[in-house]
Amino acid sequence: MLKILLERMRQGYRTSGYPAEVPVLPDRFRGMPALAPEKCPDGCRACAEACPTDAIVVKPGELSVDLGRCLFCTDCMRACPEGAISYTSEYRLAARQRADLIVKSGQAAPRAAALEERLTKMFGRSLKLREVSAGGCNGCEADVNVLGTVVFDLARFGIQMVASPRHADGLLITGPVTENMKLALKKTYDAVPPPKIVIAVGACAISGGPYVGQQEQHDGADSVVPVDLYVPGCPPHPFTILDGLLALLGRLDEKRLQGAAAAAKS
Amino acid sequence: MTHRSAEPPPDLFPIHNGRAAELSRVVDLPFAGLALAVESAPPRERRVAALFGVPEEARGVRLYAVLAQDEESVLEAGSALVEGDAFPSMTPRCAEVHLFEREIAEQWGLRPEGHPWLKPVRFHRPYRGADVWGREAPVVGVTDFYRVEGEEVHEVAVGPVHAGVIEPGHFRFQCHGEQVFHLEISLGYQHRGVERALRGGPDKRTIHFMETLAGDTTIGHATAYCQVLEGLAGCRPSARAQALRAVALELERLANHTGDLGALAGDVGFLPTAAYCGRLRGDFLNLTALLCGSRFGRGMVRPGGVGFDVDAARVAEMKKRLEAAARDVEGAVGLLWTTASVQARFEETGAVAENVARELGLVGVAARACGLRRDARKNHPSGIYQFAHIPISTWHSGDVFARAYVRWMEIQRSVAFIKEQLGQLPAGAVSAKCGEPRPGRICASLVEGWRGEICHVALTDERGRFRAYKVVDPSFHNWTGLQMALRDQQISDFPLCNKSFNLSYCGHDL
Numbered sequence: 070m071l072k073i074l075l076e077r078m079r080q081g082y083r084t085s086g087y088p089a090e091v092p093v094l095p096d097r098f099r100g101m102p103a104l105a106p107e108k109c110p111d112g113c114r115a116c117a118e119a120c121p122t123d124a125i126v127v128k129p130g131e132l133s134v135d136l137g138r139c140l141f142c143t144d145c146m147r148a149c150p151e152g153a154i155s156y157t158s159e160y161r162l163a164a165r166q167r168a169d170l171i172v173k174s175g176q177a178a179p180r181a182a183a184l185e186e187r188l189t190k191m192f193g194r195s196l197k198l199r200e201v202s203a204g205g206c207n208g209c210e211a212d213v214n215v216l217g218t219v220v221f222d223l224a225r226f227g228i229q230m231v232a233s234p235r236h237a238d239g240l241l242i243t244g245p246v247t248e249n250m251k252l253a254l255k256k257t258y259d260a261v262p263p264p265k266i267v268i269a270v271g272a273c274a275i276s277g278g279p280y281v282g283q284q285e286q287h288d289g290a291d292s293v294v295p296v297d298l299y300v301p302g303c304p305p306h307p308f309t310i311l312d313g314l315l316a317l318l319g320r321l322d323e324k325r326l327q328g329a330a331a332a333a334k335s
Numbered sequence: 336m337t338h339r340s341a342e343p344p345p346d347l348f349p350i351h352n353g354r355a356a357e358l359s360r361v362v363d364l365p366f367a368g369l370a371l372a373v374e375s376a377p378p379r380e381r382r383v384a385a386l387f388g389v390p391e392e393a394r395g396v397r398l399y400a401v402l403a404q405d406e407e408s409v410l411e412a413g414s415a416l417v418e419g420d421a422f423p424s425m426t427p428r429c430a431e432v433h434l435f436e437r438e439i440a441e442q443w444g445l446r447p448e449g450h451p452w453l454k455p456v457r458f459h460r461p462y463r464g465a466d467v468w469g470r471e472a473p474v475v476g477v478t479d480f481y482r483v484e485g486e487e488v489h490e491v492a493v494g495p496v497h498a499g500v501i502e503p504g505h506f507r508f509q510c511h512g513e514q515v516f517h518l519e520i521s522l523g524y525q526h527r528g529v530e531r532a533l534r535g536g537p538d539k540r541t542i543h544f545m546e547t548l549a550g551d552t553t554i555g556h557a558t559a560y561c562q563v564l565e566g567l568a569g570c571r572p573s574a575r576a577q578a579l580r581a582v583a584l585e586l587e588r589l590a591n592h593t594g595d596l597g598a599l600a601g602d603v604g605f606l607p608t609a610a611y612c613g614r615l616r617g618d619f620l621n622l623t624a625l626l627c628g629s630r631f632g633r634g635m636v637r638p639g640g641v642g643f644d645v646d647a648a649r650v651a652e653m654k655k656r657l658e659a660a661a662r663d664v665e666g667a668v669g670l671l672w673t674t675a676s677v678q679a680r681f682e683e684t685g686a687v688a689e690n691v692a693r694e695l696g697l698v699g700v701a702a703r704a705c706g707l708r709r710d711a712r713k714n715h716p717s718g719i720y721q722f723a724h725i726p727i728s729t730w731h732s733g734d735v736f737a738r739a740y741v742r743w744m745e746i747q748r749s750v751a752f753i754k755e756q757l758g759q760l761p762a763g764a765v766s767a768k769c770g771e772p773r774p775g776r777i778c779a780s781l782v783e784g785w786r787g788e789i790c791h792v793a794l795t796d797e798r799g800r801f802r803a804y805k806v807v808d809p810s811f812h813n814w815t816g817l818q819m820a821l822r823d824q825q826i827s828d829f830p831l832c833n834k835s836f837n838l839s840y841c842g843h844d845l
Contacts, residue, residue: 072673073607076666080611095621097628097643121540140543142634143642200500204525206841207502208550208631214500215620218613232498249458249475249524249844250503253495279543285459285528303633304550 084222088321091333092308094158099141100309101159104174106132108153119148122272122281136162136179137170137275137289140303163300163313167291170275170299181298183319188264192238193318195227198268199237199261203254204286205244208304209271213241215307228314234258239266239297245273245286246293258294268298268317270310275299344368344375347402347411352715353562355569355778358794361399361412366422369400369415374428376402382696382709384410384781384790386435388443389803390463391416396443398422399805401779401792405714410779417445420467424450431696434811440467454478457523457844462531475523476505483509483516491826495524502840508826518821518829520814525844533804537564537772546633549808549842554580554587554623555784556806556842557636559791562717562780564638567772567795574761576640577718582756583626583635585749588785589660590619592742592749595837596668599739602831603680611667618660625653639769650757657757661750668743681736685820685832688733697816699787699809700745701836703729704737711783725752738835774799784809786839808842 085092094100109132116132117125124138125145132153145154164170164179172179183189202210216223217230231237234257246254258267269290272278277288290296300313315321345368348361364372376383385401395418402411424447426433436447437456446467447453455468458475465471475495482490489510495503503524509516529544545560546553558580565572572580597612620630627635627643634642645653671677687697692705702709710727712720728744730737772795779792787809796802817836821829 073670076611076670077607079666080614080663083614095624095628097626098624099628099634119539121543140633141629142543144539199496201496202500202502202525202840204527204841205502206547206550207839208547208553210500210502211551212630215613215617217500218617219610220614220617230500234496244525245527247524247526249526250495253503253524257496273547279540279547280527280532283528283532285526285531303547304631306630 083219084225085220087308087311088315088326089329091329092160094160094306094308098158098160098306099143099156101157101162101178102134102139102172103155103157104132104134105153106130106174108151110151115148115150116145116154119144121279122276131173133171133173135171135276136301137167137299138272138278138281139301140272140279142303160306160309161312162302162305162309163298163316165298167275167296167299170301181313181316184266184297184317188266189319191264192266193320196239196314196318197229197231197237198239198241199234199257200230200241200243201254201257203242203244203250203274203290204247204280205271205273209243209274212304212307213243213270213310216311221307221311223311226315226320234260235262237261237265239268240294241268241270242274242290242294243270245277245280245288246290247286251287251293254293266297266317267294268300268313269296270300271305272301272303275301278303342371344372344379345413347372347413350410350412350777350779351408352410352779352781353566353717355566355773355776358775358777361414361777364413364415366415366417369398369413370423370425372402372413373400373425373432377429377431377694380404380406381411383429383431383435384788385779385792385805385807386432386439387792387803387805388439388445389794390443394418396445398439399792399794401790403715403781405709408715410715412777412779420444421446421448423448426450430694431812434815455523457526459523459526459528476521478521480507480521481509481517481519487511504840508821508829510826513825513827515821515824515826518818520818522814522840522843525841527841527845529845530804530806534801536801536804542637548806548845549810549839550631551591552587552784552786552789552808552839552842554583554632554636555782555789557632558584559780559782559789561636561638562782563778563791563793564772565769566778566780567776567793568770569773570639570767570769572640572767573763573765574719575763576765576767578756578760579626579641579645579765580636581719581723582753583623583632584782584784585753586619586623586626587632588749589746590616590623591785592746593619593664595834596671596739596742598834598837599681599735599831600671600677602834603677605671605674605677608667608670611663615660615664615667618656622653622656622660625649625656637766640764640766642766644765645760650760654754654757657750657753664746668746671739678736680831681739682732682734684735684828685824685835686732686734687816687820691819692733692816695815695819696812698812699783700738700741701813701816702787703727704741705733706731709788711781711788715781717781719756723752723755725749735831735835772799786810786837787813806845808839810838810843813838814843
């Protein structure tokens, strides 16, 4: 017993200061892409051709990336001879509308608006989610799981993963929705009592990800159920998921966040 | 049957991990010869690393077998054409091919006559015509389940959607009270059609399929693939790239082993270790992110080398953070071995006997926990493991304790290995140009991922494209081990046993 107590003291307090503090992400972290179409030589489509999920559209004088398809893999960056695509450390990427994930040059990263007031009142301080992996590779699942650890401590925001859809206020879906999980996903959705919300986490759940177009899957969660929040990434960083969840619940104070970001920079 | 005669088994074609060979040199045997080679593998100290079908225009399906001879670090390949729609099952005399034969039955509609447990594996559309159950569009989970009948016998069905944040699969327990007579695991819910999509490659998506075959094993599968491609193209990555790949592979092992030990602690209600290891797993993932920006190693391993180099400052930071995390893991995990309530739940729970593990062809932690000296890093070393050896960690009891303790021993070995590698990184570039695969070749690649042996085998056609690409995740061998571990256990011990194997659903379902 003494050993256990000593170890408890040694391990210390490990919960991150987020959202009051800005999370420290690795310097090589790849978040929101920065696009510079003015650097593109005429007719060059190297980035679009290199992209494994066809997330990039090149038009004269214009570049756009579909964050819902993007694997943040750098294949485009490496293919571009002019440095017209790079990745920033912007980790806040979640959006309410699928179309908001298609970003152009000069455009800020998408921001997820809060749910309507009726729902934020209901779920804002207590949200129970059932996770359904529908062909996910265990990358997104692992980084959703990690939100339950002491570092992120999802419970301090009143958010909890629950064992049954009957106990849930909504679903958190990962994976491209395989043909073999389609029915189970639909049944799980139907088992959640209304009003309910759906969160699609990761490129697969948004668009099919690397599996987009494959006959064994359905190109994402919104092929089966309506989606209220899209969290891009392959897999998204846990802070990207957390940011999306808190934004959805109207729990983020933008001014405070900007203040914290400014303080971190100075 | 002719292959039961006293004839000695035929010599197969020796190949080596990650080195391509001309496909035409793979011994073409009559089926009886291939069956004899496969069936005599276990008594001759060989394992079946892969067994799969490749269509041969108009003639039928050719079965390829890759046997692993661990002591001599040799792989052996042989093939036989199956004409018609059936072949005599090899499973009765070589149990470890049971799932490979079921897979062949489902993919190619070839019936392994006399297979004792012939059921679908993944419930997908067959690769040609109909499967052996006459299905062209199977419905997942619709199959004959093993049933125990009788008074007081009851059945518990779980899944595909489980209580935790985990992947889907269907589990059926045949129980008498709390006692489990048999557990049947029926998977396929995660099937994304990876092997089918790999045919005709490589292309721009191939590496991303590899990195998401089992997302928690990104480095393992990407390394196995890159070894295949480099073998086929005749490319040699630099020693520096090989060392960085190994560092990433061991970081992947550290993260997952630490997470597993925490999860095991959680499943017996010992929350201190559960909480600490949950955090520490993330510290190892963040070390991988320090290396390449992604916690799961996406973008790290690329054909020809690695995608990211390290400078002295990054190496120093990695070492510092590794040492801090290793100290904390030692403290957190140490509590498991000194807490009687944990030991009482770990010991003698979910034991798999050594002979069962051997017969089923288990690999990785699950095999080593039964005393089997199976570790591709030692037995079939590739890359930097040819020069820097990691001793094999084994335990003898085959129970949850053994699977936990082997993980702990491996954590210590991996920490020492990474420190050593970071201290002596060879100089040079980290990326070489990997050309196109040569035509008409076969290349097999083995990597010891954190769960166990990952085996990839590629065959190229006359244009150098993948005619076939076989992926064998360690989970493919080991799911049956979990079924055996549950026999005569209490149903309430299932989560603990399951966690002690921690197998991949998508790695199995592909």
